[in-house]
Amino acid sequence: xxxxxxxxxxxxxxxxxxxxxxxxxxxxxxxxxxxxxxxxxxxxxxxxxxxxxxxxxxxxxxxxxxxxxxxxxxxxxxxxxxxxxxxxxxxxxxxxxxxxxxxxxxxxxxxxxxxxxxxxxxxxxxxxxxxxxxxxxxxxxxxxxxxxxxxxxxxxxxxxxxxxxxxxxxxxxxxxxxxxxxxxxxxxxxxxxxxxxxxxxxxxxxxxxxxxxxxxxxxxxxxxxxxxxxxxxxxxxxxxxxxxxxxxxxxxxxxxxxxxxxxxxxxxxxxxxxxxxxxxxxxxxxxxxxxxxxxxxxxxxxxxxxxxxxxxxxxxxxxxxxxxxxxxxxxxxxxxxxxxxx
Amino acid sequence: xxxxxxxxxxxxxxxxxxxxxxxxxxxxxxxxxxxxxxxxxxxxxxxxxxxxxxxxxxxxxxxxxxxxxxxxxxxxxxxxxxxxxxxxxxxxxxxxxxxxxxxxxxxxxxxxxxxxxxxxxxxxxxxxxxxxxxxxxxxxxxxxxxxxxxxxxxxxxxxxxxxxxxxxxxxxxxxxxxxxxxxxxxxxxxxxxxxxxxxxxxxxxxxxxxxxxxxxxxxxxxxxxxxxxxxxxxxxxxxxxxxxxxxxxxxxxxxxxxxxxxxxxxxxxxxxxxxxxxxxxxxxxxxxxxxxxxxxxxxxxxxxxxxxxxxxxxxxxxxxxxxxxxxxxxxxxxxxxxxxxx
Numbered sequence: 164x165x166x167x168x169x170x171x172x173x174x175x176x177x178x179x180x181x182x183x184x185x186x187x188x189x190x191x192x193x194x195x196x197x198x199x200x201x202x203x204x205x206x207x208x209x210x211x212x213x214x215x216x217x218x219x220x221x222x223x224x225x226x227x228x229x230x231x232x233x234x235x236x237x238x239x240x241x242x243x244x245x246x247x248x249x250x251x252x253x254x255x256x257x258x259x260x261x262x263x264x265x266x267x268x269x270x271x272x273x274x275x276x277x278x279x280x281x282x283x284x285x286x287x288x289x290x291x292x293x294x295x296x297x298x299x300x301x302x303x304x305x306x307x308x309x310x311x312x313x314x315x316x317x318x319x320x321x322x323x324x325x326x327x328x329x330x331x332x333x334x335x336x337x338x339x340x341x342x343x344x345x346x347x348x349x350x351x352x353x354x355x356x357x358x359x360x361x362x363x364x365x366x367x368x369x370x371x372x373x374x375x376x377x378x379x380x381x382x383x384x385x386x387x388x389x390x391x392x393x394x395x396x397x398x399x400x401x402x403x404x405x406x407x408x409x410x411x412x413x414x415x416x417x418x419x420x421x422x423x424x425x426x427x428x429x430x431x432x433x434x435x436x437x438x439x440x441x442x443x444x445x446x447x448x449x450x451x452x453x454x455x456x457x458x459x460x461x462x463x464x465x466x467x468x469x470x471x472x473x474x475x476x477x478x479x480x481x482x483x484x485x486x487x488x489x490x491x492x493x494x495x496x497x498x499x500x501x502x503x504x505x
Numbered sequence: 506x507x508x509x510x511x512x513x514x515x516x517x518x519x520x521x522x523x524x525x526x527x528x529x530x531x532x533x534x535x536x537x538x539x540x541x542x543x544x545x546x547x548x549x550x551x552x553x554x555x556x557x558x559x560x561x562x563x564x565x566x567x568x569x570x571x572x573x574x575x576x577x578x579x580x581x582x583x584x585x586x587x588x589x590x591x592x593x594x595x596x597x598x599x600x601x602x603x604x605x606x607x608x609x610x611x612x613x614x615x616x617x618x619x620x621x622x623x624x625x626x627x628x629x630x631x632x633x634x635x636x637x638x639x640x641x642x643x644x645x646x647x648x649x650x651x652x653x654x655x656x657x658x659x660x661x662x663x664x665x666x667x668x669x670x671x672x673x674x675x676x677x678x679x680x681x682x683x684x685x686x687x688x689x690x691x692x693x694x695x696x697x698x699x700x701x702x703x704x705x706x707x708x709x710x711x712x713x714x715x716x717x718x719x720x721x722x723x724x725x726x727x728x729x730x731x732x733x734x735x736x737x738x739x740x741x742x743x744x745x746x747x748x749x750x751x752x753x754x755x756x757x758x759x760x761x762x763x764x765x766x767x768x769x770x771x772x773x774x775x776x777x778x779x780x781x782x783x784x785x786x787x788x789x790x791x792x793x794x795x796x797x798x799x800x801x802x803x804x805x806x807x808x809x810x811x812x813x814x815x816x817x818x819x820x821x822x823x824x825x826x827x828x829x830x831x832x833x834x835x836x837x838x839x840x841x842x843x844x845x846x847x
Binding site: 318321323325326327351352354355356357358359360361362364365366369370371373374375377378381382397398400401402403404405407408409410411412415416418419422423440441442444445448451452467468 | 660663665667668669693694696697698699700701702703704706707708711712713715716717719720723724739740742743744745746747749750751752753754757758760761764765782783784786787790793794809810
């Protein structure tokens with residue numbers, strides 16, 4: 164398929180990433196060993212260096228707004244929401260160092276948004292290893308930069324994102340009307356992977372997102388924060404496989420029933436999920452599992468492992484017109500708080 | 506629904522568990538701290554004690570063959586394949602101690618099979634922490650006890666079941682024609698669970714089974730051992746959610762493509778999976794994902810968290826007659842090697 168077969172370029176991509184062309188010089192007394200830097204690579208590419216090694220070779224579409232905007236129509240997109248490459252979230256750095264790097268990233272994203280003529284929106288990054296700094300940076304990206312929300316990791320140094328210790332952050336997001344996009348990061352289960360390093364992204368990421376979403380459900384986040392808008396990357400990862408068993412477990416185990424204020428299915432139906440699953444039957448299964456009101460486009464653009472036909476894939480899945488509009492853009496508008504849903 | 510509404514009691518349950526009424530006295534010089542024992546509980550129940558604590562309160566249906574057989578017709582079952590409660594697999598004990606306990610369990614299962622009049626079959630347990638002892642016990646359960654196969658954990662002390670280090674065991678299973686049933690055990694991702702202890706079974710188990718099945722695919726087990734018959738518990742856990750992304754990753758990452766002799770989907774279509782997912786849309790999605798030839802009934806009987814209507818659930822899913830016969834019993838016959846499939 165190509166752009167000609169699409170009915171409209173009306174899609175909103177809530178899951179796309181940014182890497183700046185350069186990383187800032189560190190300002191402080193002790194350079195963190197994992198402070199990122201850039202090194203040359205082949206034409207139109209650079210190497211992201213972390214801890215002295217090539218973390219990833221990335222294309223200039225990561226920072227070149229013009230090249231990015233040129234790609235959007237063929238993908239069926241009218242708006243792309245960009246967030247930092249997750250490894251840059253820097254939860255493992257000293258808080259002040261992370262805050263320094265994330266402030267730079269947030270300002271870089273704001274610059275791209277400003278030059279995009281309305282075709283890009285930003286999700287900021289906050290140093291969640293320090294609650295006060297995280298809330299301060301949240302206020303900066305929402306109030307000063309005007310972003311619709313933030314990107315957070317599926318876990319913060321091993322603490323699942325649904326852990327009640329993170330509730331003050333979600334309370335602040337709810338109060339500010341900030342959307343929260345949860346992306347896989349440094350996943351659990353690495354010790355079970357048998358094969359090349361890319362399995363971290365391929366297998367580890369969806370597993371950690373599934374555990375992250377499950378942790379929000381088992382800790383009643385949608386009940387604790389009824390006005391919070393929170394979305395999960397990679398179709399919610401493994402959550403679709405976990406949910407029926409969690410629902411049945413809730414019926415069977417008194418301790419689980421006592422600990423959850425609403426059923427797992429009911430709570431899952433209040434979270435958002437992107438459509439980045441690379442498979443039409445799985446996409447239909449997500450709609451059946453989570454509801455047609457909760458899915459929104461995600462692409463992982465511009466990384467190699469991104470979905471090049473996100474809107475066409477949805478258009479080809481045989482949904483009715485209303486569902487099609489929900490999945491391509493209306494749910495994203497609601498998640499991002501861009502405008503009131505009719 | 507009840508037994509009257511079922512069309513036949515033709516089902517074969519490949520996933521049901523046994524606990525003996527008593528555990529044996531330890532014979533040796535140093536009693537392992539986690540050697541199991543039984544303690545009294547309410548009527549018709551006993552407490553499995555491990556390391557001085559109640560591991561689980563279980564009903565006498567775990568060991569009472571008569572009570573078990575009485576339950577089979579209402580579940581639509583003509584045959585139940587019983588295997589040890591996974592926590593008894595004892596991979597963490599000294600090999601000789603585990604072998605002592607597992608031999609007792611295997612003989613107990615053989616006794617239940619013998620008194621069942623053909624309504625039960627057994628899957629044995631082997632001490633996979635020691636390859637030589639494991640293969641010796643495999644030969645005992647197949648050649649002496651006449652079992653169709655064995656139950657193994659999704660990981661052996663943290664080593665995913667697809668790890669090539671375990672290949673000598675699968676080579677022996679292939680040579681002996683022994684079916685292998687992979688059950689979740691001591692799962693990865695425990696540090697991401699937020700809620701009561703039962704989440705280990707509810708969320709952790711399917712996650713570890715998914716990683717186990719993925720490890721078999723990424724390590725080419727169906728290619729290395731083309732005649733091995735291997736099945737995964739809990740519908741393959743999270744594998745259905747992981748597989749489309751693994752397929753796409755195989756297309757995108759050269760190192761992954763180079764390491765896998767056949768596509769992930771092709772390999773996944775050679776593994777078996779039980780139907781224990783408690784949800785009709787998910788069951789249909791498993792058939793679409795793995796193929797109607799690869800699913801077989803699983804119940805987790807007689808534990809609290811078991812499927813009481815496994816065959817009715819399949820009958821209610823709207824499959825055609827051929828698929829219905831495959832899922833209820835024909836695939837299980839093929840997996841177990843009970844008779845040649847017509």
